Amino acid sequence: MCGIHGIYQLDGQRVEPAHLTAMGDVTAHRGPDDEGQHIDGNCGIAMRRLSIIDLAGGHQPIGNADGSLVLVCNGEIYNFRELRAELQAKGYRFKTGSDSEVLLHLYDAEGDDCVKRLNGMFDFALWDGRRRRLLIGRDRLGVKPLYVMQDGKRLAFATEAKALLKLPGARVALNREAVPGYLHLGYVAAPQTIFEGIRKLPPATLLSIENGQVREWRYWRLPSRIERGWSRDEWLQRTRAQIERSVEMQMVSDVPIGAFLSGGVDSSAVVGCMAKHSDHPIRTYAIGFEGGEAEALYNELPYARQVAKLFGTEHHEIVVKPDVVGLLPRLVWHMDEPVSDTAFITTYLVSEFARQDVKVILSGVGGDELFGGYRRYLGGHYARKFGRLPAPLRKLAGMAAARLPADRHSGLLNTLRLAKGFVASAEMDPDARYRSYLQVLSHDTVAQLLHAPRSALADDALAHAFAAAGHDDELNRMFAVDAETQLPDDLLMLTDKMSMxxxxxxxxxxxxxxLVELAAAMPADVKIAGGQLKHLMKASLGDLLPQDILHRKKRGFGTPMGAWLKKELAPVLRGLLSPAVLHRRGLFDADVVTQLVADHEANRIDGTDALIALLNLEVWSRLYLDGRDHADVADELHHLANGATAVPA
Structure with missing residues (x-):
């Protein structure tokens, strides 16, 4: 695990070592154990290393015997031992025990198709000196991020966007084309980024530069074929076996390893499988919040303790009342791009806690997408029931629902929030209904905020993902859309950035x-049966986890940010989104923002995600556009929290 970066000079100039060093210095947190660079004329690749496998011999860049191939790789290749044995049988000799060296020789043996043989999370850069060719790539699901900046003179890449900003001539500017999509979804979907002139390499994508020509292509896509020939018992057996195999494979490490544990189905399944394949107690880490009702809704510590006791883990937990005001600028700086998902705060805090003991952690991220764990996946199920009601009754329900209060941080008001959203979307077509569940701000509201025509906002990342999904199976169509958008560009992005x-x-x-391919082939009526989320996955874990864990009420891995915005963070919110600040920044209609704040505070809407999206974009602007240090911005936010007036942007 590390951060990689590099430069290919399209104009033929030699790469300067100092430029690579500057890129590595700003991402030293990704690899505090080691660093290295390789320059061959107009191409230079480099890395910062966090030593996990082959601590002594895994230095990078790593080259083959004659130095004609040189590689830097971020992440882990979990099937490297099997591939290594296969390559040794073909006569390849290895000088290290690292997983990265396997990729180097596999490329020599199979060319670009080598990436299809890898099981892992990774981004890499490989310099083929014989062909004067650079190849960079990213793993299938996009677990590891990779940014690219290209102009007429060079193409540069890095695991974090901030490294690219250290290059001479790099200009920091807001990508205004990305703003509507960001406001709509709460994150910037690939290939765009919030930075003008910088883009993301999409998941499962390779990019090559040879003879001055840049080529980019996908090497894997989520399968669209549904397997209808297997019995329920076959699905149960295959799912359980693949979950166990995946967990066992990812336990490989030469350093201490642990697991996040919330007490939910996904993290509990991972911990249970780890315990089964370990000869010593697993270290587990859980987090809870101090405070009132809102904080209590996010406190899953009793469930985590139950699972920890069941599997005899070495359990650690922390209860926090975080200094969000002080944290926010630093975390937004680490994120590179703003997001509205407050899970980035929780992920950082529990990662910081776990890092006191371990270097590697396993997470249950992804189970809800694979096996149908989100309430939004039941939209079609309940819409069909709603459609059976007489039209006058449906109309009356719609009018009543529109008047309901909404607040996700109160048990009752959160139920009303969900009901309000469901009724409002029940008679939409499936794609539009799903969009309504995913959106942070509607296209209409975004148009009002930006003084833009609504028609200009329709061609967005979700529209492209829906067009590419091609599923008749509604549930798996939603999964395909998530796998192209929210999963890599929100959930996995924040998981990577906050842990690293x-x-x-x-x-x-x-x-x-x-496991993803297996889940993608699973029919909807097997995944979710009778309106029960994750029905098949839960059934497959029936002899591993107790029923009260398998069937307890779902709770997101976030923070009670909506409640904090009405209380201790209210001065910060009003300060950073004041009319004076908004007018100076020149992006948003101040009246629309003021109304959003008022509607959230009055519980007319749950505006948590929308307001966090606006707040984080302003914090990002102060850090990146204004060039301020995160400690300086944190001091300003503390002053705001204590009643000071915001400094206009």
């Missing part, structure tokens, strides 16, 4: 691509 901010490698065994 504290030099912790986070692995996601439920997103092993073979």
């Amino acid at each position: 901010a504290v030099s912790l490698e986070c692995r996601v065994p439920l997103l092993d691509h073979e």
Whole structure:
């Protein structure tokens, strides 16, 4: 695990070592154990290393025997031992025990198709000196990020966007074309980024430069064929076996390893499988919040303790009342791009806690997408029931629902919030209904905020993902859309950035691509039966986890941010989104923002995600556009929290 970066000079100039060093210095948190670079004329590749496998011999860049091939690789290749044995049988000789060297020789043996043989999470850069060719790539699901910046003189890449900003001539500017999509979804979907002139390499994508020509292509896509010939028992057996195999494979490490444990189905399944394949107690880490009703809704510590006791783990937990004001600028800086998902705060805090003991952590991220764990996946199920009601009754329900209060941080009001959203979308077509569940701000509201025509916002990342999904199976169509958008560009992005901010490698065994392919082939009526979320997955774990864990009420891995915005963070919110600040920044209609704040505070809407999206974009602007240090911005936010007036942007 590390951070990689590099430069290919399209104009033929030699790469300067100092430029690579500057890129590595700003991402030292990703690899505090080692660093290295390789320059061959107009191409230079480099890395910062967090040592996980082959601690002594895994230095990078790593080259083959004659130095004609040189590689830097971020992440882990879990099937490297099997591939290594296969390559040794073909006569390849290895000088290290690292997983990265396997990729180097596999490329020599099979060319670009080598990436199809890899099971892992990775991004890499490989310099083929014989052909004067650079090849960079990213794993199938996009667990590891990779940014690219290209102009007429060079193409540069890096695991974090901030490294690219250290290059001479790099200009920091807001990508205004990305703003509507960001406001709509709460994250910037690939290939765009929030930075003008920088893009993301999409998941499962390779990019090559040879003879001055840049070529980019996908090497894997989520399968679209549904397997209808297997019995329920076959699905149960295959799912359980693949989950166990994925977890066991990802336990490989030469350093201490642990697991996040919330007490939910996904993290509990991972911990249970780890315990089964370990000869010593698994270290587990859980987090809870101090406070009132809102904080209590996010406190899953009793469930985590139950699972920890069941599997005899070495359990650690932390109860926090985080200094969000002080944390926010630093975390937004680490994220590179703003997001509305407050799970980035929780992920950072529990990662920081776990890093005191371990260098590698396993997470249950991805189980909800694979096996149908989100309430939004039941939209079609309940819409069909709603459609059987007489039209006058449906109309009356719609009018009543529109008047309901909404607040996700109160048990009753959160139920009303969900009901309000469901009724409002029940008679939409499936794609539109699903969009309504995913969106942070509607296209209409985004148009009002930006003074833009609504028609200009329709061609967005979701529209492209829906067009490419090609599923008749509604549930798996939703999964295909998530796998192209929210999963890599929100959930996996924040998981990577927040764990690596504290030099912790986070692995996601439920997103092993073979398990993903299995889940993608599963019919909807097998995944979700009778309106029960994750029906098949839960059934497959019936002898591993107790029923009260398998069937307890779902709770997201976030923070009670909506409640904090009405209380202790209210001065910060109003300060950073004041009319004076908004007018100076020149992006948004101040009246629309003021109304959003008022509607959230009055519980007319749950505006948590929308307001966090706006707030984080302003914090990002102060850090990146204004060039301020995160400690400086944190001091300003503390002053705001204490009643000071915001400094206009």
